[in-house]
Amino acid sequence: KLKDNGIGTNVALLVGHGSLREQVMGREERYSTEEELRQMITLLDTAMNSGAIGLSTGLYYVPGSYANTEEVVALAKVASQYNGIYDTHLRDESTFNIGFTAALEEAINIAEQANIHLHLAHIKALGVDVWGQSDAAISKIEQAQQQGISISADQYPWLASGTKLRSAVMPKWVMADSKQAFYQRLNQADLTKKLDAEISENIRRRGGPDSLYITEFIDESLVGLNLLQVSELKNLSVVETAKQMVQQGEVRVASFNMSPKDVDNFMVQPWVVTSSDGTNGHPRKYASFPKKYQVYVVDKKLLSMADFINNSTYQTAKILGLENRGLLKEGFIADIIVFDPQNFAPKADFNQWNNYSVGIEQVFVNGTPVIKNEEYLGTLAGDFVH
Secondary structure: OHHHHOOOOOEOOOEEHHHHHHHHHOOOOOOOOHHHHHHHHHHHHHHHHOOOOEEEEEOOOOOHHHOOHHHHHHHHHHHHHOOOEEEEEOOOOOOOOOOHHHHHHHHHHHHHHHOOEEEEOOOOOOOHHHOOOHHHHHHHHHHHHHOOOOEEEEEOOOOEEEEEHHHHHOOHHHHOOOHHHHHHHHOOHHHHHHHHHHHHHHHHHOOOHHHEEEEEOOOHHHOOOEHHHHHHHHOOOHHHHHHHHHHHOOOEEEEEOOOHHHHHHHHOOOOEEEOOOOOOOOOHHHHHHHHHHHHHHHHOOOOOHHHHHHOOOHHHHHHOOOOOOOOOOOOOOOOEEEEOOOOOEOOOOOOOOOOOOEOEEEEEEOOEEEEEOOEEOOOOOOOEOO
8 A cells, every 4th residue: 555655765564562452352441361362463473474574562552551461472472483573662651550660671571571672662761750760771771681682772852752642641541442431431520530630640740731732733723832821721720621622632742751861861872773753743753863963963962973873774774674774885775865964954843843854965765866956856765665
């Protein structure tokens, strides 16, 4: 389907655990039965055989959050048979459920039991409760690596994460089953006290209502405001405002929840590569690579040019198991970016998230020129890679 439509960049696909679970058992808040797990394994086996590069999980998100570790281990073992990777958004990057450290331990445990490479998606210490825990996380990862467990991570160079408001602040139990069931619980009088307390605590964990910026919403007049400002406009409590908004449509937020010291700390680790984790409404979609270059190579001088290029190209290709890519080398596929180091800079920010970056002079994808002298040629030269 992608190839028929044309792809601008190369695409490699992971199999989403949440998609497997949803297909077999919907969004039910329970562990899978043996038979359901068998069905998920069959689906995963078919997808891996069709060229997927691994299994991904979002154990923080519904419905993945309802699964136990054993379910994930069983699935990771299937991906391992195909030399796939296990790519995970940790069950907790903060203190939402089991805690950042315990979530990291769970991921390492899964990789060890399934004998699979562990890749930690957009590694971070999210929220005031876990600021400063990057040191402990790094030493836990290094300890596991010394014991022979293969681990890497990726990171985007921003202090704000981006997600849906419901995922950011709503308790997981409220979102079980259907959208109707979710909304019904939000408005159920006998749940109000428990619900309001949990939503309030989740907002605190993320740095308070003024740290949550609306980046995408059906009512465009509220985009660019933070949750506190919206609640003042509506003359409602912050919690009531959040409950009302999630029932009106998709709300995307930028959540300013990271400490610069932790971001710097992860940034310089040799096993951390560059990512965008791109979503609409957040400048990371358009500007992560030049932002990393400007802040961490040019301004802070925490990375050398060589480090930046390596962990944005060859190192990533190696982690994903892509052969003949990521190096300027004869016989390798020509995915090449020529940028001007004096002018390579991000132009997207939280006010205007989708501005193109500047300083990109020439781009070749699979040997085909797609940007020439900073002008896009209109060519879609990307491929499905595996």
